[in-house]
Amino acid sequence: MVTTLKFSQILAKETESFYLKKHELHSNLEETQQIHGHLIKTCLNLRYHKLPFPALKSYSSTAAIQSFLITSYNNNNCPQDAVKIYADMRKDDTEVDNFIIPSVLKACCLIPSTMQGQEVHGFVVKSGFHGDVFVCNALIMMYREVGNLASARLLFDKIDNKDVVSWSTMIRNYHRSGFLDEALDLLRDMHIMKVKPNESAMISIIHVFAELGNLKLGKAVHAYVMRNRYYYVKSEASLSTCLIDMHVKCSNLAYARRLFDGLSEASIISWTAMISGYIHFNHLYEGATLFSKMLEEGIFPNEITILSLVKECGNAKALELGKWLHAFTLRNGFTISLVLATAFIDMYGKCDDVISARSVFDSIKNKDLTMWSAMISTYAQKNSIDEAFDAFVQMNGNGIRPNEITIVSLIVLCAKSGSLEMGRWIHSYIDKKGIKEDLILKTSLVDMYAKCGDIDMAYRIFNAATKRDISMLNAMVSGFAVHGHGNAALKLLGKTESLGLIPNDITFISALHACSHAGLVQQGKMVFHKMVHDFGLVPKVEHFGCMVDLLGRAGLLDEAKELIKDMPIRPNVAVLGSFLAACKLHKNVNLGEWVAKQFLSLEPQKYGYNVLMSNIYAEANRWSDVAHIRRGMKDVGISKEAGVSSIEINGSFHDFIMGDRDHPEYQNIYEIID
Structure with a gap:
C-alpha cells in the first residue's frame, strides 16, 4: 500500500516511522556496530573466531557477514558506513558478488553520491556483471536517485x-x-514488446495517468486492470486506491466515489485519497462529511493523512477547514513534527493568514530550513518585504544556510515590490556565499532586474548564462517589453532557433506586448502571423488582448474593433479594457460607448469601466453624461478607489494613499506639499 503514495509522502512516512521506532533502530544500529567491531578485531577471520551472535550462526563466510552489515547500515540510515565496508572489501580483494552490489548502490542513493555510484558501475562492468539484469535494475534506480536520469535511460536502453x-x-x-x-512513450514501447506489467509496474503506470490528468487514458488503463483483475488479485486493494487517486486527478470525482464505496474495506490511504480529492476541487462539505464518517468507522488519520488534507486546504484556500484540521491535531494529541508544522505554515500562508502562520512558526523550537523557507514564502505572498528579509536574517543568525528555493522566493518578492536595492543585496549574498545558481535562480534574477528597472543588468545575466531555457528567454523578452525596447525583444525572439529553444504562447505574449509599447504595429502583426502559421500555436485571449492594445495605442480603433468582433473566443475584461483605454486616449466617444455596452453584457454586476467612461465624456465636455454615470455609481455604492504610490528608502517601503493621514510623517508631508 505504501507504493500508492507519492514519493514525498513516502519520505514523510519514513520520517514518522523513524521517530516512532527510534529506540528500536538505535538497538539495531548498536548491534550492527558491535558485529562490525568484532569483525575488525578478529581481522575478518571467522575460521578461528566465531561471531558471538546467535542470530548470525548461518553466516559462514566473511563476505556474507559484510553483506549483512552493508544492508543493516542502510536500514539504519548509515549509508556512509555501508560504502566504507564495500571499499574495505575491494581493498582486501574480498569477493563482491552480484547480490552485494544492489545493497551498495542503495547506499549510494541514500548519501546520495553520483561519484560513488559511477565507481560501482565501473566495477560492475569490469567484473562482468553488466549482463545481470538484477544489477542493471539497481543501477537504473541509483542514477535516478542521484539526479542523473539521462544515464539511467542510457543504461536501460543497453x-x-x-x-x-x-x-x-x-x-x-x-x-x-x-x-x-517520456513515461507515456515508454509505456507504449512496453506494450509493443508485449511485456505484461506486474503489480508494481501497474501501480507506476496508474500514477503516470493520474499525473497526466487525461480521463480518456485513465479510463483505458482502468479497463485494462478490470480485464486482468484475476492476475492482480493479490494487489486489488492497492490498485483500487491508485485508481481512486487517478480518477480524482482526472476530475472524475463521481466515479472515484463509486470505486471508494465499492471497497470491501477501505484503508486509510483510500480515505485520504478520496477526502483530499473533495478538498482539492473545493467540495469542502463533502470532504468534511467523509472525514467525520471515517472517524465514525473507527479509522483514525495518521500524519500522512493530515499532511495531505492540509496541503489541499492550502491549494483550495480553505482556511476554515484548515483551521479545523489544525485544532483536530491539537485536541487528539498529535505530535506536531517539523514536517506537519511546516505544512500548517504553508497552508496559512496560501490562505493569507500570516498571523496564524507565524503563531505555528513561533511554537516550534528547533526549526529547519524548510520551515524557515515556508515562513519567508508566507511573507513573500503577502508582499511583506521587510518581514521576509527580517526572517531571512534571523535564519542566517541561527546558522541555517538558505537553499535555492529560499533565495528564489526573496528574489520574486523583490521583483513584485520593485525593490532594486534589496534585489541587489540578495544577489551579492548569492555571490558571497557561493550559492549554486541553477536555471530557476538565474531566471528569477533576470526577471527581478528587469522589473526593478535595471534592464542592462538583466541582459548581462541572461547573456552570461551558459545554459538557458524558454522561461529565461521569456523573462528577458518581457523585460525588454516593459522598458519599451521593442526592437531588442524582436531581435531576441529571432534568436530562439540558434539558442535551441522553441517559443511558447508566453513568449509571443511578451513579444506582442513589446511591439505594443514600442508602437511597432507592422512588426506586431508579423509576430502574430508567425505564431499561428509558423509555430502552429492557437491564439489565446491574452494574444488578442495584446493585438487590441497594439492597434488601439496606434489609433487604429476601427481595426481593433473588428478584431474584437471576429475573435473566436469571447473577449474578457482585459481585452475590452484595453480598447476602452484607447478610446479615451484618442477621444473617440462613439466607440467608447460601444465597448461600454460590451462591458455591460459581459459583467452586468460590475461597474469598474464607468470611471473610464466618465472621463471620456468629461474630455468631450458631455457633462450631463458624466453626471448620469456618477449618480448611477453613487446609487449602487461604488466609489473610485484612492490612488496609491510606493517608494523605497534604505530598504524600507513607504506607501502613500490619496487623502491618507495614517502615515507617521503625514504632517511634514502635507507641509511640504502645501
Whole structure:
C-alpha cells in the first residue's frame, strides 16, 4: 500500500516511522556496530573466531557477514558506513558478488553520491556483471536517485534482457522526475514488446495517468486492470486506491466515489485519497462529511493523512477547514513534527493568514530550513518585504544556510515590490556565499532586474548564462517589453532557433506586448502571423488582448474593433479594457460607448469601466453624461478607489494613499506639499 503514495509522502512516512521506532533502530544500529567491531578485531577471520551472535550462526563466510552489515547500515540510515565496508572489501580483494552490489548502490542513493555510484558501475562492468539484469535494475534506480536520469535511460536502453522490473523502474523514474510524456512513450514501447506489467509496474503506470490528468487514458488503463483483475488479485486493494487517486486527478470525482464505496474495506490511504480529492476541487462539505464518517468507522488519520488534507486546504484556500484540521491535531494529541508544522505554515500562508502562520512558526523550537523557507514564502505572498528579509536574517543568525528555493522566493518578492536595492543585496549574498545558481535562480534574477528597472543588468545575466531555457528567454523578452525596447525583444525572439529553444504562447505574449509599447504595429502583426502559421500555436485571449492594445495605442480603433468582433473566443475584461483605454486616449466617444455596452453584457454586476467612461465624456465636455454615470455609481455604492504610490528608502517601503493621514510623517508631508 505504501507504493500508492507519492514519493514525498513516502519520505514523510519514513520520517514518522523513524521517530516512532527510534529506540528500536538505535538497538539495531548498536548491534550492527558491535558485529562490525568484532569483525575488525578478529581481522575478518571467522575460521578461528566465531561471531558471538546467535542470530548470525548461518553466516559462514566473511563476505556474507559484510553483506549483512552493508544492508543493516542502510536500514539504519548509515549509508556512509555501508560504502566504507564495500571499499574495505575491494581493498582486501574480498569477493563482491552480484547480490552485494544492489545493497551498495542503495547506499549510494541514500548519501546520495553520483561519484560513488559511477565507481560501482565501473566495477560492475569490469567484473562482468553488466549482463545481470538484477544489477542493471539497481543501477537504473541509483542514477535516478542521484539526479542523473539521462544515464539511467542510457543504461536501460543497453540492457538486452530487460525484465518487467526494468520497465517499471524506468517508468517510475520518469514519473517521479516529472517527465510524463517520456513515461507515456515508454509505456507504449512496453506494450509493443508485449511485456505484461506486474503489480508494481501497474501501480507506476496508474500514477503516470493520474499525473497526466487525461480521463480518456485513465479510463483505458482502468479497463485494462478490470480485464486482468484475476492476475492482480493479490494487489486489488492497492490498485483500487491508485485508481481512486487517478480518477480524482482526472476530475472524475463521481466515479472515484463509486470505486471508494465499492471497497470491501477501505484503508486509510483510500480515505485520504478520496477526502483530499473533495478538498482539492473545493467540495469542502463533502470532504468534511467523509472525514467525520471515517472517524465514525473507527479509522483514525495518521500524519500522512493530515499532511495531505492540509496541503489541499492550502491549494483550495480553505482556511476554515484548515483551521479545523489544525485544532483536530491539537485536541487528539498529535505530535506536531517539523514536517506537519511546516505544512500548517504553508497552508496559512496560501490562505493569507500570516498571523496564524507565524503563531505555528513561533511554537516550534528547533526549526529547519524548510520551515524557515515556508515562513519567508508566507511573507513573500503577502508582499511583506521587510518581514521576509527580517526572517531571512534571523535564519542566517541561527546558522541555517538558505537553499535555492529560499533565495528564489526573496528574489520574486523583490521583483513584485520593485525593490532594486534589496534585489541587489540578495544577489551579492548569492555571490558571497557561493550559492549554486541553477536555471530557476538565474531566471528569477533576470526577471527581478528587469522589473526593478535595471534592464542592462538583466541582459548581462541572461547573456552570461551558459545554459538557458524558454522561461529565461521569456523573462528577458518581457523585460525588454516593459522598458519599451521593442526592437531588442524582436531581435531576441529571432534568436530562439540558434539558442535551441522553441517559443511558447508566453513568449509571443511578451513579444506582442513589446511591439505594443514600442508602437511597432507592422512588426506586431508579423509576430502574430508567425505564431499561428509558423509555430502552429492557437491564439489565446491574452494574444488578442495584446493585438487590441497594439492597434488601439496606434489609433487604429476601427481595426481593433473588428478584431474584437471576429475573435473566436469571447473577449474578457482585459481585452475590452484595453480598447476602452484607447478610446479615451484618442477621444473617440462613439466607440467608447460601444465597448461600454460590451462591458455591460459581459459583467452586468460590475461597474469598474464607468470611471473610464466618465472621463471620456468629461474630455468631450458631455457633462450631463458624466453626471448620469456618477449618480448611477453613487446609487449602487461604488466609489473610485484612492490612488496609491510606493517608494523605497534604505530598504524600507513607504506607501502613500490619496487623502491618507495614517502615515507617521503625514504632517511634514502635507507641509511640504502645501
